Amino acid sequence: MPKLSAAAIRSKKDTIEDAARELFIKQGFHATSMRDIAKGADVSLGNLYNYYETKDSIFESIIDRYLTVIDEQLKSIFAEIDEPMEPANLRKLGANVGKLVNEHSDFWLLMYIDVLEFQNRHFRKMFDGITDRFRKIFGDKFAAAEARGDLRMGVDAAPVFTAAYMQFFNYFLVEKLFGGNRHLGLDDEQALNCLTKVFAYGTLSEQNLSRFKRSANKSLSG
Amino acid sequence: MPKLSAAAIRSKKDTIEDAARELFIKQGFHATSMRDIAKGADVSLGNLYNYYETKDSIFESIIDRYLTVIDEQLKSIFAEIDEPMEPANLRKLGANVGKLVNEHSDFWLLMYIDVLEFQNRHFRKMFDGITDRFRKIFGDKFAAAEARGDLRMGVDAAPVFTAAYMQFFNYFLVEKLFGGNRHLGLDDEQALNCLTKVFAYGTLSEQNLSRFKRSANKSLSG
DNA sequence: GAATAAAAAACGGACGTTCATTTTCTTTAT
DNA sequence: ATAAAGAAAATGAACGTCCGTTTTTTATTC
Structure with missing residues (x-):
């Protein structure tokens, strides 16, 4: 047998x-x-x-396995971030997201298939409550940064961090899948620098900004 | 006959x-x-x-007609922006993009269909060279803002404006089509405020920021 | 009644799935 | 050691349905 x-x-x-x-x-x-x-x-x-059992179940099986792979990669990306709002770390986040998008562009196409043919049934959890999840991962770091006075008055780090994360994703997805070749008019490195700067200047307190300017500004041209 | x-x-x-x-x-x-x-x-x-002639040509006909509608709406959105880097105008841009996404979510689903089934043949022009197009529309305004000292040293307005535009789009698309309900942990109004603030603080010079803080900050809570 | 438009029927092929059949290969009996 | 057994695994033909498109028929309008 x-x-x-x-x-x-x-x-x-x-x-x-x-x-x-x-x-x-x-x-x-x-x-x-x-x-x-x-x-x-x-x-x-x-x-x-x-x-x-069916053709659908092949699709579902692919998604399920891929989701765990991506989840793990995301976890390890977040794991190496000690200070989430620090510009150098934001930039590294962007670079890692870029790698994730480019190395697994298949995955994101599957997501669009899911949006169109399955009402995004399988990928819903990808974005639902994402800010809360970041709060869970980085909540203490966000609070510490605020307590240190790293952030401008009244800035809530969680949605801004999420926005940066989403912006990086969107940038690389548009580049990879939507044919926007250098759609910011910059190469990937320059684009990362540009976006990082916006989010750094957009959230850091003045005292922290001047520290940032001295240390990292030279390396973030563009 | x-x-x-x-x-x-x-x-x-x-x-x-x-x-x-x-x-x-x-x-x-x-x-x-x-x-x-x-x-x-x-x-x-x-x-x-x-x-x-064929089923494909029905799809193409839908896209062609829809593209002209969207193009016109985008044109009128841009037409009412006199100072592109001014926070109030960025926020209005975001609100208008939100309306465009929500009122024509069909259109963006068609774009994903196009990505998947037609290699994005019909929508390629949507993102290709978008920054250059903004430079054509707002180039003089960008230059004037820079000359006035509205912008921080070394900030190129065009890619930042494009990034803001893309971020607004992405935010509302994720909300509408990807099931990320309040994925920034904020309602739409608060999210617009938050994103606008990031881009304002991220690009404006200090002199211009203090003006911005006095005039508009109270209305951009969140 | 001639030409156009609409409807209906028909065509060949491809679809997802099922099923009877054959192949494969471990286990058991010799 | 080997042959028989027999279930698991693999196969490909077959089923019924639906596909995009074409062709034929009917209705409409001048």
Whole structure:
């Protein structure tokens, strides 16, 4: 009574999902047939149904696995941020987001597929309550920065940090997927510098700004 | 030899395109059949082909007409901006972008369809060289603001203005289409205030900031 | 009654899924 | 050691449906 090992099943599912993902991204979900996937994964049509109940469930499986990968990468990006509102760290956040977008642009296309064909069912949690999540991660750092007088009077760090995060994402997504080549009129490095500066000057207190100006300004041209 | 008037043809095409657009948005392009469109527009299946060559051409026709509508609205939004870097005007830009996104969310879904199914063929021009376009529209205003000393030393207004524009767009798109309900942890008004403040403090010179603080700060809480 | 418009029917093919069949391979009996 | 057994896994033909488009038929209007 032969039965595939869990590893063998996982490996085969990986093959199938890799092929499916590539096709979904290249031609969309509905335009990709089960026969396409079978051919791409070098598996018979019928055999697909030994691993997945429906075509939809292949899509869902891809998303679920990808989401955990992205979540982990995001976690490690946030983990290396000790002082979230410090300009150098904001810039590094931007650079890391850029890497994430460029190395996993597939993922974001899947998100658009999800928006269009599944009412964003699977990706909803990506943005829902994101500021609260940042508050959970960096809440004490935000409070400490405020207590130190790093921030301008009346600035709530959480939404600003979220806005910076979103702006970085949007910048690289537009560059990668929407054909806005150098849409800020700057290369990526200059764009990162420019956006970082805006958020630094936009939130830091004057005393902290002058410190920032002395130390980092030279390196953030553009 | 009866022949429909141009107006009658246009009216019927409008009916068809309205139905098609609604369906494309609700269930995607490939998931929408010509039979669906025919039923939605209360037209026979065969008759569709008296007005359009293919299903693709219906999509293209919708996009073309919609693009001109959006272009005009954007033009009028920009036309009422006399001083692009002034905080009050940035905020108004944000509010207008919000209206544009919310009133025409269909349009932006079509853009995602275009990204996925047509490699963004029809929407490419939307973001390509956008900063240069702003430079053409506001170049003299940017230069004047710089000459007046409104801006911090070394700030190039064009990419910052573009970034603000993109940030507003992204904020409302995430709110409307991606299920990020109050993803900045603020309501729309507060979010506009918060973002406007960041860009104001992020770019204005100190002399101009103090003027801004006196006049507008009270109204931009959040 | 001639030309246009609309409707209906038909076409060939592709779709997601099912299913009868064959292949594969571990286990058991010899 | 090997053959038989038998379930798991893989296959590809088959099913019924729906697809975009074309063709044929009917209705409308001058």
